[in-house]
Amino acid sequence: MLKRLVSLLLALALGAGMMAAFAEEGKTIRMLVGTQSFDMNTNYVGVLLEEITGYKVQYDYYADDNQLAMEIASGTDYDLISVSPNMYQTLLAQGALKNLNAAIEAYPAVRDAIYPLGWTYCTAADGGIYGVPNVDDAVYVGGIGYRTDIFEAHGYQEPATVQEFYDLLVAIKKDTGLIPLTGRNAVEAVIASGFGLSYDFVVDPESDRIVSWLRDPGMKEYLAWMNKVYTEGLIDVDWPVNANDKINEKISSNQAVMTFAAHWHTLNWVNALVESGHKEAYFKTIVPLEDAQGKRHIAVSNGISRVFVVPVTASDEDAVYTMGMIASRLEPENYWTFNDGIEGTHYTKGEDGIPVPILPQFNDDMNQGSQYQIGRNQYEHPITWMARVHKTQVQWDTFYDANSKAAAFGFEGRPLTFARFPEYTEYYAALGTLCSDYFMQVIAGTETLDSYDDFVKEWESAGGLALEEAATAWYHENPELVNAARESTSPYNAIFGYDIK
Amino acid sequence: MGARMMKPGKRSSAAFGLSPGERALGAVNVFLLTIIGLMMVLPFLNTVAKSFSSNNAITTGKVIFTPVDFQLGTYKYVTGQSQFWDSLRVSVLITLLGTAGAMTISCLTAYPLSKTWLYGRKPVILFFVFTMLFSGGMVPNYLLMRSLGLINTLWVLFVPGMLSVYNVILLKNFFEDIPEAIEESAQLDGAGNIRTLISIVLPMSLPALATIGLFYAVGYWDNYMTGLLYITKPDMRPLQTYLYVIVTEAVNVDETLSMDALENIALNTEAIRAATIVLACVPIMCVYPFLQKYFVKGMRVGSVKG
Incomplete structure (x- = not known):
């Protein structure tokens, strides 16, 4: 009995091994992407793409940048690899990437479909383009979400200034006994705007240099203010130790009234609140407050999210063939099909041309559609993406409310969005942690602002000064990248009526 | 036991013969x-x-x-994912094959090394122990697997882990405890080395085999690193690697400001993760009760030397 079982198992194993070893060969583009929890080869969208474009793509996954580096170092035979912007710069410096100028020349549609800014980012010092970028549109992600039912019951208005916001916190605490504001960010953008702060590195108009927000006197004022409201119990006492699930819990179980909210948050909150008896519970958004000059600093999320590269070992013909596949995905009709599905089956178009998903079909089939983007069609992407924020009315309302309000004030782009110099890779993340740790200590009162100047010195020697120097040098060499980032207009103008100042 | 032997007068209140201390x-x-x-x-x-x-x-x-x-919606969702079944199949296969192979190799290695008269035994053991302390590291291992053509095969998931020196030493010590006379009597009846091992030594070592078998099985079942490093084919990932991806993906989702709206409005992503974890635990948990009776005995493997 046991013997039979063992021999059966061995036979099985042998069979499985052989199957794996003799995988079928053909004109297949082999693509290596960051790992996913689903199988891109068998997913509905993967199959659909092969049908509509005719290109056969086989997707393999890599776990992290270390594994990717080993794959590339050991002479990989992939045709196309999806990498992070940082990894793109690293591989470019190592000479591991293939120059794509000729391939793009063969398919000019690829060049035309993607933002020129993305191409600028991917162009190396030798004038060669070594990657196809995914450019994220400038979009306002979200502000401080508040419970409209509570606001209406007590007659509160959306605050516009820091003082009004403070009065609101006091009133909520007094009238409801709930936590007025919960959160976990050392720098809460909506409030920081009231002190003239937007990004961690900005262009100082006087010196025309890129400097840290530590240099802005507004930072000290902001920290003092946060410490004050923390000490007075106007914001969550757990602010320094909160995690996302704790914040979700406090909001959705009616313990707190306001927190950072984006469209992917509010649905769960509203459902839970309605079920527990708060029938009128709903959320709207407070956008960044006015600073002393009456200016609001609306920070947006944009930049390069992925870069698609061809290993230097690939042949010219293969690179051209691969570019053909990319072109097929950027072609408008195909772009719609693999992002949003088939009209009538997965989505319907409203009169304004904005797609609304048909559920559950859209979720069942198209949920992973965006994972198949290789480069984004700048003309089609903003509109196709609307289907993804329109899965429910609650989500759409949150998105629309935040964006239409922010639209009234115009955007401020992040100067370092397209940063590509070694100091950025080396210091940026660590400096960010250093700052938020210190800020949090000041907010919680375990550190006082007397130590601020010492902290700035510590920050400078930890790479802050080097980063400012390098960023300024990079800015003066590439003013177009910085200016483009700062002035990046949103493609959602048409939808939300943005007026960029 | 020792307590009963000393200071009998001070046991007045101790029900089980223990001192207050x-x-x-x-x-x-x-x-x-x-x-x-x-x-x-x-x-x-x-x-x-x-x-x-x-x-x-x-x-x-x-x-x-x-x-x-x-x-039960979460379980319905998890079991509805083809990735889950692909990974489960891979994990079951490598655990069964890996454990069977590892047991065979370990027994065949440990048995000769348990014979004190074996020529060159000490240096060979030294070689084995050396690998416990020093290894080439991740990158050379990766290059080795690649040059052996094992990347993206099922083999890579269980063959390199088939010999654990630690387990071989445990087993060797256990074999050494088996009285030489029993083996000699078998040899007098005409049994060769293989026959002696299969018919005499192994049946007498069931507790040790069960324990080490369980070590190997749990090791294979819980290993996600190998799948992460050597497998790039989505449908060839072991269950734990799949789990690792799901969990890390979920952790990152809020940080990277995923621009997509919630995917499963009726289900909680945390619940989906939890259900996958539970389902991944169940098979290996089912093995424990059957090996329990050997387990306690087996943990003492090779610890008492006569």
Whole structure:
């Protein structure tokens, strides 16, 4: 009995091994992407793409940048690899990437479909383009979400200034006994705007240099203010130790009234609140407050999210063939099909041309559609993406409310969005942690602002000064990248009526 | 046992013949071990409870150790994912094959090394032990697997791990404890080395084999690193690698500002993760009760030398 079982198992194993070893060969583009929890080869969208474009793509996954580096170092035979912007710069410096100028020349549609800014980012010092970028549109992600039912019951208005916001916190605490504001960010953008702060590195108009927000006197004022409201119990006492699930819990179980909210948050909150008896519970958004000059600093999320590269070992013909596949995905009709599905089956178009998903079909089939983007069609992407924020009315309302309000004030782009110099890779993340740790200590009162100047010195020697120097040098060499980032207009103008100042 | 031997006069209140100091020590031990035990069990209970609870109950933080608003939708969702079944198949296959292969190799290695008369035994053992202390590291291993053509094959998931020196030494010590006379009597009856091993030594070593078999099986089942490093084919990932991806993906989702709206409006992503974890634990947990009776005995493998 046991013997039979063992021999059966061995036979099985042998069979499985052989199957794996003799995988079928053909004109297949082999693509290596960051790992996913689903199988891109068998997913509905993967199959659909092969049908509509005719290109056969086989997707393999890599776990992290270390594994990717080993794959590339050991002479990989992939045709196309999806990498992070940082990894793109690293591989470019190592000479591991293939120059794509000729391939793009063969398919000019690829060049035309993607933002020129993305191409600028991917162009190396030798004038060669070594990657196809995914450019994220400038979009306002979200502000401080508040419970409209509570606001209406007590007659509160959306605050516009820091003082009004403070009065609101006091009133909520007094009238409801709930936590007025919960959160976990050392720098809460909506409030920081009231002190003239937007990004961690900005262009100082006087010196025309890129400097840290530590240099802005507004930072000290902001920290003092946060410490004050923390000490007075106007914001969550757990602010320094909160995690996302704790914040979700406090909001959705009616313990707190306001927190950072984006469209992917509010649905769960509203459902839970309605079920527990708060029938009128709903959320709207407070956008960044006015600073002393009456200016609001609306920070947006944009930049390069992925870069698609061809290993230097690939042949010219293969690179051209691969570019053909990319072109097929950027072609408008195909772009719609693999992002949003088939009209009538997965989505319907409203009169304004904005797609609304048909559920559950859209979720069942198209949920992973965006994972198949290789480069984004700048003309089609903003509109196709609307289907993804329109899965429910609650989500759409949150998105629309935040964006239409922010639209009234115009955007401020992040100067370092397209940063590509070694100091950025080396210091940026660590400096960010250093700052938020210190800020949090000041907010919680375990550190006082007397130590601020010492902290700035510590920050400078930890790479802050080097980063400012390098960023300024990079800015003066590439003013177009910085200016483009700062002035990046949103493609959602048409939808939300943005007026960029 | 030792306590009964000493100071018999001071046992007046001790029901089990323990001095007050020993009783206090016992109480502290029980207390500490209970706490440690709870620290292990409670997070798992919480995971099980979440996997059966509704989205709203989890979001509002009502779920602690028992399910709230019992539902099975998450399990339906997890078992509806083809990736789950692909990975489960891979994991079962490599665990069975790997354990069988590892046991064979370990026995065949440990048995000769348990014979003191074997020529060159000491240096060979030294070589084995050397690899316990020093290894080439991740990158050379990766290059080796690649040059052996094992990348993206099922083989890479169990063949390189088939010999654990630690287990071989355990087994060797256990074999050494088997009286030489028994083996000699078998040889007098005409049994060769292989026959002696299969018919005499192995049946006498069942506790050791069960323990080490379990070590190997759990090792294979729980290993996610190999799948992460050497497998790039989505349908060839072991279950634990799949689990690792799901969990890390979920952790990152809020940080990277995923621009997509919620995917499964009726299900909670945390519950889906929990259900996958529970389902991944069940198969290996089913093996334990059957090996339990050998386990306690087997843990002493090779520890007492006569």
